[in-house]
Amino acid sequence: MTKQRIANATKQLVLTKPFNQISVTNIMQTAHLRRQTFYDFFHDKYDVLQWVYQTEVQEAVSKCTEFKTWPETVVKMLTYFNDNREFYQRVIQIDEQNAPEQIIQAHIEDMINEILADMANQKHIAVNTDYCQFVQEMLSASLVVRLKSFLNNNHHDLVNEANQIQYYLEDEINGLLLRLGQPVKVN
Structure with missing residues (x-):
């Protein structure tokens, strides 16, 4: 409960002022808690952002580790970011x-x-294993670049964006399967 209050106060402040102008004191005043209480839960204000992301995205994205449901995961992640667009833009x-x-x-x-x-x-x-690591790095880097574009352009349609990302990932996965002599999914 207290941890969530600190996170909510941080999110509220991020929406109203630049992050470099937000202090632990500001966060705790907004949360109506003693400053020292902050350190019972977090190391610093960056730790709060990490906790917010990890907690909320975990709640928003279920079955994120299953191959058969990865398209659903893309939609859920983009929906989460879209619902929290202003916060993540900052x-x-x-x-x-x-x-x-x-x-x-x-x-x-x-x-x-x-x-x-x-x-x-x-x-x-x-x-x-080396190729898997390469794919992880390439795909995650390209997805973050695209996520930044999505967040900063309010004209990106959520459904269209999710479809494009799904096609991109499906093309990558199908290419890998094809190279390994496996049947590929055809729409």
């Missing part, structure tokens, strides 16, 4: 220590790893 611009962009990219990379591992298990194929 957060994704933070280019300091523990930048939220790095946290988001690391999370997407982990999701891709789990999805590829589940795919390999379901399809009974072996995918080179």
